[in-house]
Amino acid sequence: MANVHFIGAGQMAEAIIRASLAAGTLRAEEISLEDIDPNRIALLTERYGLAAEPLREDALHEAALVVLGIRPQDDLASVAARIRPHLSAGATVVSLIAGVTLQKLETLLGTGIPVARVIPNTLTDTGFGYSGVTLNAQATSEQVESFLTGFGKVLYLPERLIDIFTGFGVAGPNYIYYFIESFTDAGVLAGLSRAQATEVVLENLLGSVEMLRLSQKHPRQLLDINNSPAGVGIHGLYELNNSDFAAGLQRSVLAAVKRTRELGETE
Ligand SMILES: NC(=O)c1ccc[n+]([C@@H]2O[C@H](COP(=O)([O-])OP(=O)(O)OC[C@H]3O[C@@H](n4cnc5c(N)ncnc54)[C@H](OP(=O)(O)O)[C@@H]3O)[C@@H](O)[C@H]2O)c1
The missing domain is CATH 1.10.3730.10 (ProC C-terminal domain-like)
Structure with missing residues (x-):
């Protein structure tokens, strides 16, 4: 598994990091974080033995997966504009943001970027529970699957079923x-x-x-x-x-x- 860079190191990002490290699908040195709160980065870096914070742009550039763990009300447009020039060719953006469609993500990130929209389950520590995943035309299951199986099982769905999956499966x-x-x-x-x-x-x-x-x-x-x-x-x-x-x-x-x-x- 290549590097994974988390933008927004909140509850969901932490749950995924904890489960992935326990499952062995990610190693601590493969994980980098950014968050508007530096205390949050320091806390997770210490708690999970992550590498000391590399330069944000370097971490982004070296990441095979960039995970958007910010909330729907956060400034996604600014985040997208900032990360766009630093994504390496073939890097996949994995969005955890509830309610934000692939179309919106593609508009903000630019066309041609592989994007996976993921609705993570809340049973991450157990390995049970399905995360719902919908991929854009550029993304493939091979790009994301070993990451996603670190915190549960994976159900690929057309985007029109994601809300149903959320109310039924994630709830x-x-x-x-x-x-x-x-x-x-x-x-x-x-x-x-x-x-x-x-x-x-x-x-x-x-x-x-x-x-x-x-x-x-x-x-x-x-x-x-x-x-x-x-x-x-x-x-x-x-x-x-x-x-x-x-x-x-x-x-x-x-x-x-x-x-x-x-x-x-x-x-
Ligand atoms: N929790 C769940 O069970 C669950 C389930 C499915 C999906 N999701 C989705 O997962 C996403 C994250 O949820 P969460 O519960 O982990 O939320 P959270 O704990 O509030 O985490 C979001 C983090 O992103 C940070 N942030 C905000 N704007 C940022 C920016 N521009 N750049 C970098 N960091 C930024 C926030 O910092 P501040 O707190 O300082 O603003 C916070 O630490 C949401 O979109 C949610 O819809 C959550």
């Missing part, structure tokens, strides 16, 4: 955390201690995922196997069927997708 852990909390509360309500209920819920969750993977069955087939006539399981499911569980979850995802689109339109 995904929220739905799961909420489910875990609700399910644990049910155990406590029924009389288990919180510690016991939490352990049972986590094991059930991991085991159910593994059952689906191993058996290659649809969830409905496993539900059928688990629920004998007039048994415990089907009585529990009857109440769940009577609730707003499925539609409520689906409305939540659609609301998150809608909000992603609204935020994109304001950029």
